[in-house]
Amino acid sequence: MPVLALLDGTIADPTQPLIRVDDLGLMRGDGIFETVLVVDGKPRELGPHFDRLVRSAAMLDMPEPSRADFDRATQAVLDNWTGGSEIALKWVYTRGIEGGDGTPTGFALGLEISETVQRQRATGIAAITLDRGFDSDVAQRAPWLLLGAKTLSYAVNMAALREAARRGAEEVIFTTPDGFVLEGPTSTLIAVYGKTLRTPPATIGILPGTTQAALFRAAEREGWSVKTEPVRVSELAEADGLFFASSVRKITRLHTLDGTALPDSTAVHSELTRLYDSEY
Numbered sequence: 563m564p565v566l567a568l569l570d571g572t573i574a575d576p577t578q579p580l581i582r583v584d585d586l587g588l589m590r591g592d593g594i595f596e597t598v599l600v601v602d603g604k605p606r607e608l609g610p611h612f613d614r615l616v617r618s619a620a621m622l623d624m625p626e627p628s629r630a631d632f633d634r635a636t637q638a639v640l641d642n643w644t645g646g647s648e649i650a651l652k653w654v655y656t657r658g659i660e661g662g663d664g665t666p667t668g669f670a671l672g673l674e675i676s677e678t679v680q681r682q683r684a685t686g687i688a689a690i691t692l693d694r695g696f697d698s699d700v701a702q703r704a705p706w707l708l709l710g711a712k713t714l715s716y717a718v719n720m721a722a723l724r725e726a727a728r729r730g731a732e733e734v735i736f737t738t739p740d741g742f743v744l745e746g747p748t749s750t751l752i753a754v755y756g757k758t759l760r761t762p763p764a765t766i767g768i769l770p771g772t773t774q775a776a777l778f779r780a781a782e783r784e785g786w787s788v789k790t791e792p793v794r795v796s797e798l799a800e801a802d803g804l805f806f807a808s809s810v811r812k813i814t815r816l817h818t819l820d821g822t823a824l825p826d827s828t829a830v831h832s833e834l835t836r837l838y839d840s841e842y
């Protein structure tokens with residue numbers, strides 16, 4: 563059963579109406595969110611998630627979210643959770659009601675990890691590359707596109723996943739028209755070459771991933787080389803392993819790309835999972 567808490571720590575019924583129909587988060591997708599993984603009652607990467615919420619709010623010219631508010635709501639969800647050992651904890655923060663006084667709407671919502679995600683974590687995933695239509699320098703040139711902010715406007719990301727399904731895959735690697743790799747609709751792309759991990763930089767117009775950062779921290783400590791640098795689409799075929807990282811997904815292996823089976827990366831996957839888990 564999902565658990566919903568408001569920013570004042572009040573528990574609310576997630577099956578009952580709560581948000582006004584003129585909330586700009588609903589009307590225009592004008593707002594931001596985070597999804598934090600909680601394992602055995604302990605939230606992972608709480609600080610980095612909150613920092614990213616603040617960064618997204620700044621990019622949208624929204625009032626700075628209060629850490630105390632989100633801590634209070636988070637605690638209320640954790641205190642009332644009766645589900646499994648893992649929680650996908652969503653923080654939502656919208657611009658509030660149209661024509662209102664500018665007070666944001668915010669809440670924390672605890673959800674079970676879906677069976678689909680659990681299967682994908684275990685067995686891997688088939689992905690396709692899809693052009694997102696923005697060149698690699700557009701995030702810097704046109705900040706109003708909000709590339710790299712975690713906004714509630716995920717309709718495009720979800721449409722890309724439906725396109726993947728039409729083509730017999732479950733995931734997407736977004737690419738730029740000038741030939742660079744971006745990210746997945748809900749995850750960071752990590753490419754492994756020998757003992758080197760590579761992921762594209764946030765400056766290319768993607769979210770800086772908290773899961774990827776945790777993995778890179780652990781890997782570097784154990785002697786891996788970690789590089790946050792542009793990755794060309796043409797380099798994907800040469801990788802020893804391709805992985806999606808996200809709070810909910812953890813480290814998920816790609817076994818197929820654009821209809822072609824990738825080299826077996828189950829051993830690399832086990833090693834990356836061990837490294838990631840060693841952070842907690």
Ligand code: PLP
Pocket residue numbers: 597745746747748749750769770771772773774807808809810
């Ligand atoms: N990129 C996008 C577009 C995402 O939506 C997400 C997470 O939801 C990520 C990357 C991965 O971020 P994190 O590891 O912090 O969950």
